[in-house]
Amino acid sequence: MGLAENIGRRTLSGLAYLGGVAQLGGRALYFGFAHPLKGRRVHPERAVHQAMAVGVEALPILSLITFFVGGIMALQSAYELQQFGAMQAVASAVAIAMTRELGPLMTAILVIGRSGSAFAAEIGTMKVNQEIDALETMALHPIPFLVTPKFLAMVVMLPCLTTWADFMGVLGGLLFGVTSAGFSVASYFRATLDALLLRDVVTGLVKSVMFGAVITAVGCHEGFSTGGGAEQVGRSTTSAVVMSIFLVIVVDLIFTVIFYFTNG
Amino acid sequence: MTMEGDSNPVASPIAGPMISVRDLRVSYGEREVLHSVSFDVQPRETMVILGGSGSGKSTLIRTLAGLEKPSAGEVWIKGKNIADASWREMDDLRRKMGMSFQGGALFGSMTLGENVALPLRELTHLEDSTIRIMVRLKLEQVGLAGFEDYKPSELSGGMVKRGAVARALAMDPEILFFDEPSAGLDPIIAAGIDKLIVDLKRVFDMTIVVVTHELASAFLIADRMVMIDKGNIIALGTKEEMRSSTNPRVRQFLDRVPEPEVATELDYLQMLSGDEKKKKKSKVKG
Numbered sequence: 001m002g003l004a005e006n007i008g009r010r011t012l013s014g015l016a017y018l019g020g021v022a023q024l025g026g027r028a029l030y031f032g033f034a035h036p037l038k039g040r041r042v043h044p045e046r047a048v049h050q051a052m053a054v055g056v057e058a059l060p061i062l063s064l065i066t067f068f069v070g071g072i073m074a075l076q077s078a079y080e081l082q083q084f085g086a087m088q089a090v091a092s093a094v095a096i097a098m099t100r101e102l103g104p105l106m107t108a109i110l111v112i113g114r115s116g117s118a119f120a121a122e123i124g125t126m127k128v129n130q131e132i133d134a135l136e137t138m139a140l141h142p143i144p145f146l147v148t149p150k151f152l153a154m155v156v157m158l159p160c161l162t163t164w165a166d167f168m169g170v171l172g173g174l175l176f177g178v179t180s181a182g183f184s185v186a187s188y189f190r191a192t193l194d195a196l197l198l199r200d201v202v203t204g205l206v207k208s209v210m211f212g213a214v215i216t217a218v219g220c221h222e223g224f225s226t227g228g229g230a231e232q233v234g235r236s237t238t239s240a241v242v243m244s245i246f247l248v249i250v251v252d253l254i255f256t257v258i259f260y261f262t263n264g
Numbered sequence: 265m266t267m268e269g270d271s272n273p274v275a276s277p278i279a280g281p282m283i284s285v286r287d288l289r290v291s292y293g294e295r296e297v298l299h300s301v302s303f304d305v306q307p308r309e310t311m312v313i314l315g316g317s318g319s320g321k322s323t324l325i326r327t328l329a330g331l332e333k334p335s336a337g338e339v340w341i342k343g344k345n346i347a348d349a350s351w352r353e354m355d356d357l358r359r360k361m362g363m364s365f366q367g368g369a370l371f372g373s374m375t376l377g378e379n380v381a382l383p384l385r386e387l388t389h390l391e392d393s394t395i396r397i398m399v400r401l402k403l404e405q406v407g408l409a410g411f412e413d414y415k416p417s418e419l420s421g422g423m424v425k426r427g428a429v430a431r432a433l434a435m436d437p438e439i440l441f442f443d444e445p446s447a448g449l450d451p452i453i454a455a456g457i458d459k460l461i462v463d464l465k466r467v468f469d470m471t472i473v474v475v476t477h478e479l480a481s482a483f484l485i486a487d488r489m490v491m492i493d494k495g496n497i498i499a500l501g502t503k504e505e506m507r508s509s510t511n512p513r514v515r516q517f518l519d520r521v522p523e524p525e526v527a528t529e530l531d532y533l534q535m536l537s538g539d540e541k542k543k544k545k546s547k548v549k550g
Binding site for chain 1: 326329330331354355358359361362363365366367369370371372382383385386387428431435441
């Protein structure tokens, strides 16, 4: 097969994949509003249960990771800032990096590993066991039943987790700042708050909502397209994680560009 | 007791067949699996679909249950052609049908009671206390009273199958589909499932379609039988008509005759070397 044909074929299948993912996300969102409006019984406890698993249970590991990332950011920026005698800028460097980029991104990557893979594995296993078929024969559509609660949980929890991640990152920077950069706790926090603009935090949170939508849609899409057998479930789970990471970075790029050009 | 979706005035009683299949063709991609299949299932009849592995019987029952779309032909259930039914019409039909899958397909994350309660919780506005009572009733009907709080992983194979039947019965369906109800069960448990199917038909006047290749079960529970071979119907009729069929494939199936062996040693060698050539080919490609 020629190179051009290969590229063409891969592009088309990639676009089809994106289309499938977007369609799934759109339908999950639609059912989130359509069902309550049509008088169907809603069960918020499903979304709450998902939110617990996605959000609350991720807090310990997220705290550790973003604390370390904040410290790393402080150290790396201090290394350069030292040469210009601008150590007091460490606080603002950490704050801006965390809120605009590292907070949302590290949170998304952790959630991909914990929850994106879990979604793909859970739905994939259900598919292999004919449980998805069983849902359909009971007139229970798999999307509102399985995907919508996850979707709602993720788009609510990711901004919450990101906010927490931002805070933990600042704390990580604080540890460095207080021990090696001549800050006091109060002065570090003051420097942080001075440097932060509302839009830094908001852009990060907007990105995190989009990340949540992408991770859910990709994870569930991979689950639904699982073939037969345990090996296929493994393949779907791997694919969900890899594609989620890739698409999260793409979405990150898109939004970063948008925010750059709309804010001057 | 009002149930959502029970507003269709054209529903039962129905004159004529409960299920009517006309020139049904089903394909998976390019490969046609069912070739122009036609038959009827009368109300309150138990129809057994017999066939060997790969004959298309599972595809047939999945199509009747609405899980596969026909590529051509018609499937009329309760006066509605599911080949061009809308989502809403299909949902209304599904509430009157129940399906028991080969492996049970109980939801592993829920208890047995939650599994049976699921359709009631989602599709009706019944109180939780009422639903609990109904769950207990359904489980009693299948001989699993008291097992509400067990997870499917804590149940034996036979109990999982019974649990799946209880869940299929939750919405009091008019039509029940069984995909290999006795597969992998010991004769005693399988006989219990057979008796359950017979009792369901007798007590609830249900129309039942069963896919199986267990001959003993088939002849016990069936009113009529249809045999599928390589996507075609090769026999259709009552038990007696089946038993006295002269169709060689039907006879082979009913008399449990294995595929013919090769005639001479030379043929056997040729067969072996032919197979080995094929195996080598696939190793090179793979």
